[in-house]
Amino acid sequence: MxxxxxxxxxxxxxxxxxxxxxxxxxxxxxxxxxxxxxxxxxxxxxxxxxxxxxxxxxxxxxxxxxxxxxxxxxxxxxxxxxxxxxxxxxxxxxxxxxxxxxxxxxxxxVETAPRPARRWLYGMLATLALIVLIGVGVARPWRTPPTPLVLPAVRNETGSPRYQPLAEATDALLMTRAQAFGGVEVFRQPPPRHADRAVTLDARLVVWNGRPAVTLAAERPGGAVFWVAMTRGGEAVIPGDVVRAMGDLGRRLENAPAPADRRP
Missing domain, CATH: 1.10.10.10 (Winged helix-like DNA-binding domain superfamily/Winged helix DNA-binding domain)
Known part of the structure; x- marks a missing residue:
């Protein structure tokens, strides 16, 4: 066999x-x-x-x-x-x-393809999931649209090009964490169709007390800042601090009051 x-x-x-x-x-x-x-x-x-x-x-x-x-x-x-x-x-x-x-x-x-002996189980689970989705669709035909999150590239404001790789690495980390948020759709540029409800995450690499640090600020449409965070000084702590900060932002976005559902 x-x-x-x-x-x-x-x-x-x-x-x-x-x-x-x-x-x-x-x-x-x-x-x-x-x-x-x-x-x-x-x-x-x-x-x-x-x-x-x-x-x-x-x-x-x-x-x-x-x-x-x-x-x-x-x-x-x-x-x-x-x-x-x-x-x-x-x-x-x-x-x-x-x-x-x-x-x-x-x-x-991690397996990238199911083994033949398990395919019937995955097929059954997929069928059950489809039934559940259909039931949800019948009970609530208009779903809450995802929150648009605009994430421009991290700006290197240290005045030193030697920190540009750190800015780019931080940018990649922010994008990865943002894409893992539930109920959020991530964009690089403001989406024209949803600009009236898009949240913008401003991220900057700065020098604070002689060491690099990252500042984060989330703004609602119109420029109202509702969340801020800053890493401790030093390249070594930036990744961990960014992960923790983005976890807090993700929870805030997921628990925020949803905008009124709109038909296309």
Missing amino acids: NTAVAAERYEIGDWQFWPDANELRAGQERRRLEHRAARTLELLCRRRGQIVSQGEIVREVWSGRTVSPNSVPVVISDLRQALGDDAREPLHIETLAKRGYRLLASPKP
């Missing part, structure tokens, strides 16, 4: 890593990885929380060829940038001096 084997992908924080495609994916966002970076990340995923030495990475990724001493650190740096990670306070990839590297959050392999 033949059993189909599902392809693997790995969950790393908010990202899904697809080794066959050399890509990181989060919602609609795609980040293409260079081949050696993808193979290195795949090795770290397979070893799940174990220390992988630089020599092992060279043997696996470069097939044991002689490479520059900086080759592996450069690839690790590229992976950290793609994941929005920080070497000084890592969320994903940890450097252990003179020992190697380790993926902190043990990635879980």
Whole structure:
């Protein structure tokens, strides 16, 4: 009896890593990885929380060829940038001096296709879900429209171009978290059709007390600010502070009074 084997992908924080495609994916966002970076990340995923030495990475990724001493650190740096990670306070990839590297959050392999033996169960669940949706549609034909959330790119107002990569990484993190909100539709530009009820999230990278920080302000149509947040100073704490702040904003948006339903 033949059993189909599902392809693997790995969950790393908010990202899904697809080794066959050399890509990181989060919602609609795609980040293409260079081949050696993808193979290195795949090795770290397979070893799940174990220390992988630089020599092992060279043997696996470069097939044991002689490479520059900086080759592996450069690839690790590229992976950290793609994941929005920080070497000084890592969320994903940890450097252990003179020992190697380790993926902190043990990635879980995820099935991308159901095995044949389970297809009947997934089919039954899909049918039940359809029945429930039809019932909801009969009971409430006009659904509450999602809140439009406008998220312009993070502005680097530090006055230093060296912080631009940090601004771009923060922007990607904000977009990923916003796309996970319930009842919210995310835009880069104000949607003309829903401009009268769109919420705008203004994000800026600034220098505060000599260290970079991110300020966030959510505005309703007309410019009324109803929510603000600011990270503590320092690059290392920005990702964690942004995740916590966006969690608070998401709860506020989900629990806010819904606008009156309108027919198209």
